Amino acid sequence: MVGAAASSCYASPLCTWFVAACMSVSHGGGDSRQAVALKSTGRSRRSRQQLTKCSGSGSSTTSFGPCNHYNALSSLFGSNSVSLNRNQRRLTRAATASSGGGAMAVAMDMEKEAKVDNKPPTEQRRVVVTGMGVETSLGHDPDTFYENLLQGNSGISQIENFDCSAFPTRIAGEIKSFSTEGWVAPKLSKRMDKFMLYLLTAGKKALVDGGVTEEVMAEFDKAKCGVLIGSAMGGMKVFQDAIEAMKISYKKMNPFCVPFATTNMGSAMLALDLGWMGPNYSISTACATSNFCILNSANHIIKGEADVMLCGGSDSVIIPIGLGGFVACRALSQRNNDPTKASRPWDSNRDGFVMGEGAGVLLLEELEHAKKRGATIYAEFLGGSFTCDAYHMTEPRPDGSAGVILCIERALADAGISKEQINYINAHATSTPAGDLKEYQALAHCFGQNPEIKVNSTKSMIGHLLGAAGAVEAVATVQAIRTGWVHPNINLESPDNGVDTNLLVGPEKERLDIKAALSNSFGFGGHNSSIIFAPYK
Numbered sequence: 001m002v003g004a005a006a007s008s009c010y011a012s013p014l015c016t017w018f019v020a021a022c023m024s025v026s027h028g029g030g031d032s033r034q035a036v037a038l039k040s041t042g043r044s045r046r047s048r049q050q051l052t053k054c055s056g057s058g059s060s061t062t063s064f065g066p067c068n069h070y071n072a073l074s075s076l077f078g079s080n081s082v083s084l085n086r087n088q089r090r091l092t093r094a095a096t097a098s099s100g101g102g103a104m105a106v107a108m109d110m111e112k113e114a115k116v117d118n119k120p121p122t123e124q125r126r127v128v129v130t131g132m133g134v135e136t137s138l139g140h141d142p143d144t145f146y147e148n149l150l151q152g153n154s155g156i157s158q159i160e161n162f163d164c165s166a167f168p169t170r171i172a173g174e175i176k177s178f179s180t181e182g183w184v185a186p187k188l189s190k191r192m193d194k195f196m197l198y199l200l201t202a203g204k205k206a207l208v209d210g211g212v213t214e215e216v217m218a219e220f221d222k223a224k225c226g227v228l229i230g231s232a233m234g235g236m237k238v239f240q241d242a243i244e245a246m247k248i249s250y251k252k253m254n255p256f257c258v259p260f261a262t263t264n265m266g267s268a269m270l271a272l273d274l275g276w277m278g279p280n281y282s283i284s285t286a287c288a289t290s291n292f293c294i295l296n297s298a299n300h301i302i303k304g305e306a307d308v309m310l311c312g313g314s315d316s317v318i319i320p321i322g323l324g325g326f327v328a329c330r331a332l333s334q335r336n337n338d339p340t341k342a343s344r345p346w347d348s349n350r351d352g353f354v355m356g357e358g359a360g361v362l363l364l365e366e367l368e369h370a371k372k373r374g375a376t377i378y379a380e381f382l383g384g385s386f387t388c389d390a391y392h393m394t395e396p397r398p399d400g401s402a403g404v405i406l407c408i409e410r411a412l413a414d415a416g417i418s419k420e421q422i423n424y425i426n427a428h429a430t431s432t433p434a435g436d437l438k439e440y441q442a443l444a445h446c447f448g449q450n451p452e453i454k455v456n457s458t459k460s461m462i463g464h465l466l467g468a469a470g471a472v473e474a475v476a477t478v479q480a481i482r483t484g485w486v487h488p489n490i491n492l493e494s495p496d497n498g499v500d501t502n503l504l505v506g507p508e509k510e511r512l513d514i515k516a517a518l519s520n521s522f523g524f525g526g527h528n529s530s531i532i533f534a535p536y537k
Contacts, residue, residue: 125367126366126367127381128366128370128378128380128381129362129365129377129378129380129381129478129533130210130377131212131362131363131375131378132363132475132478133204133206133208133209133359134359134361134472135198135201135202135314135358136173136175136360136462136465137156137174137356140178141209142475145479146487149458149461149476150485150487150488152487154343154490155462156173156340156354157171157340158170159174159323160174161174161319162319162320164320167323167324167327168327168332169332169334170336171336171339171342172318172357173355173357173462173464175198175358178194178197178198180201183205191254191256192235192256192260193234193261193316194237195231195233195234195235195314195315196235196260196266196269196314198314198358198359199229199267199270201359203227203229203270203312207310207363209363210375222274222275222278223278224278224305224308225274225276225306225307226278226300227268227270227271227279228281228282228296228309229270229311229312229313229359230263230283230284230285230290230293230312230313231263231284231289231315232285232286232289232523233466233467234261234284235261235262236261236317236319237317237319238256238257238260239257263284264281264282267280267281267282270310278305279297279300279309285525285527286525287430287464287466287467287521287527288386288522288527289313289466289523290313290360290468290474290521291384291519291530291531292529293311293313294311294364294470294474294531295384295531297309297310298381301365307369308363308364308366308369310361310363311364311471312359312361312468313360313468313469314360314467314468314471315467315468316358317355318355322355323355331353331432332353333350333354334351334352335351341491342431343431343464344460345429345430345436345489345491345492346436346495347495348496349493349494352433353463355463356459356463356465356466357465358468358472359471359472360468360472360473360475361471362471362478378481378482379478379534379535380534380535380537381531381533382417383411383414383415384411384529384532385411385414386407386527386528387403387404387407388525388526388527389528390526393524393526394524396434396438397438401441401442403528404522405445406528407520408443408518410530412532417532420450421516422450422516422532423450423454423516423517424453424477424486424514424518425453425454425455425456425517425518425520426456426457426476426480426518427439427443427456428457428520428521429460431464435522436496437499441498447503454486454510454512455503455504456488456504456505458472458473458487459473460490461490473519474519474531477519481535484511485511485512486505486509486510487505487509488505488509489505514534515534515535516532517533517534518530518531518532519532
C-alpha cells in the first residue's frame, strides 16, 4: 500500500516522461521542446496537486496511504533524490533529442488526467452503527453483556476446557456455555475452530440486532455489502489438532485444517453464507486487530465502496498451546486462587493480564442507507487512526507514550473534533505493569485538563480477548452512548503511583452524558489504534 501510494506521486510522471521519450523516437516530426514544455507544465501542476493532497490531509487517516509520499518512496528504495534527478535529466535529454509528435499526445493526455483528478470536493458519507453482536464470558447479546458490565460482574474463572493443572496460570475469561444452533450448520460447527464459530454467530446476531431480515436483505446491493472481521491468532485449535494428527500420519489430518486455521476464512465464510460480494478480507494486528477492521470498514463506506459492513474481531486460544505461549511470554496473571480479582488495570498489585475469548461485531452502515430502511441508529462512527511505536515487539516506548499520543491526536483530527469534546474513554488497559501506566500517561497528557473525562477498562471484567478485544469494547462504548451509563473499573483497590483516580470511573457504574467516546487498542509489534464514536445527531 505504501509503495502504491508513493508511486502515485512519482512513478506516474516519470513513466509518462519515459513513454514520451519512446514515442518521440518512434514518431518523426514536431517540436520536441513544445512537448517537453507542455509535459513540464502538467508535471508541475500534478506535483502541486500531490502536495496539496498531502498537506490537506493533515493528520487524517481516512485515506490508506501515508501523507509524506516522498519519505515513503525513500524508505522503500533508499535515498532517491539523486537517482530521480538523474533519471529525469536522462529522460529529458531523450525527449529533447527526438521529435515529439507522440510525446505531444502523451503530454496532452496527462494534462487531461490532471484536470480529471482535480474534482470538486464532495460531502463525506457518514457512517453509523445500526447493529451489534457479541460472544463473551458475560453474555451472548449486547444487552446482557453490558448489564453484567454495569453491575461489575466478573467473567473470569477457572479454566475448564482442558486440564491446565501443570500451568502456572489456570484462569481465564472462558465462555462456559455456547451454542451454534440456528446459526451455523451442524456439519460445519463440528469442523470449524471456535474463533470462526464465535465470528459467525456474532456476525449474524449483529444483523438480527440491526433489523436486517431476509426481506430487508433482499433490497441490499450485495456488491456493496462487505465483511471485515479479523483475528489475532486464527484457528489455533484446528492447527494444534493437525499437529497431533501428523504425529500419527498425514492421512489423519483434517482436510480443512489449512483453510479453517487462516485468519481470513471467518470473514470469507460469513460472506459466502450471506452472499455479500463487497470488500472481504481480514486484518491481523495482534490485539489492535478489531479497531483496524472497524476503521477500515468505515473507510470503505466513506469512499463509496460499500454501503454496509460487518466488522470486528474474534479469537479463541484458551487451549494448551495458547495458554503455554503467553505463559512463556510471562504476560499472564497467576492469581489462580482469586480469579475474579486477577484482572486489575491501574492497580499497584496487578501481575499481568488474563486471557479471554469471544467475538464482537458491529454493523456499520452509510447514514442515508440506514435511514432509507428505517434502521435504529445506535451511534455515529466519527473516525480513528493507527500508528506504530517502532520500538519493541511487546514493550511500550521508554521515552513516554509518543506513539499513543500521536495516534489519539490523529484520531481526533480524522474525526474532526477537539479533545475537549471527548468525555469518555474505553481504555486498552490490560492489567500489565508497564502498559497500563504508559497508556494512562498518554490519556492524562491529552485529556487530563478535562474535568468531565471518565476512563474505564472493560478488561477488568472479561479479560483480554486479544484480536476480539477492540470490537467487544467498541460494543461497550456504543452501549455507554445508548444508555448514558459507563461501567465501573473493578479491582482498583490500590491505584498505581501517579494515577489520578478522578479521571477513572469508580467501583460503581456512573451516569455520563457522552459527547464523544474514544476506544483504544494496542497490540504486540507496537500497533496503536484509536477509534471515536458519538451520539447520532
